[in-house]
Amino acid sequence: MVKNHNNEASSSKSSKTSDDADSSTWPNLNPYLLSSMMMQLRWVDYIAFSGVCKSWRSLAHSEKNKFMSSKQPMSVSFSTM
Secondary structure (H helix, E strand, O other): OEEOOOOOEEOOOOOOOHHHHHOOOHHHOOHHHHHHHHOOOOHHHHHHHOOOOHHHHHHHHHOHHHHHHOOOOOOOOOOOO
C-alpha cells in the first residue's frame, strides 16, 4: 500500500475502471452495427439506447421512422366483466 498526497491508502498498482478504459469506444461503434442492434429492441429499450451518448441519440433520431415502421402497433384490450 502507498499513501497518496491526501494520506489515503491506495495500492501501488494503477487500476483503470472499465468506464475509464471504454468511455471513448461506445460513440465510435460502427453505425451499421448499431442500427442493426437498434432494430431488435423493444420501445423502452429504444429510448434507453438513445440516451447512451450523443452519437447513439443522433442515430436513433435519424432512424426513428425506420424503427417505428418495423414494430407492430400497440394493442389495448379492455375487459368487460
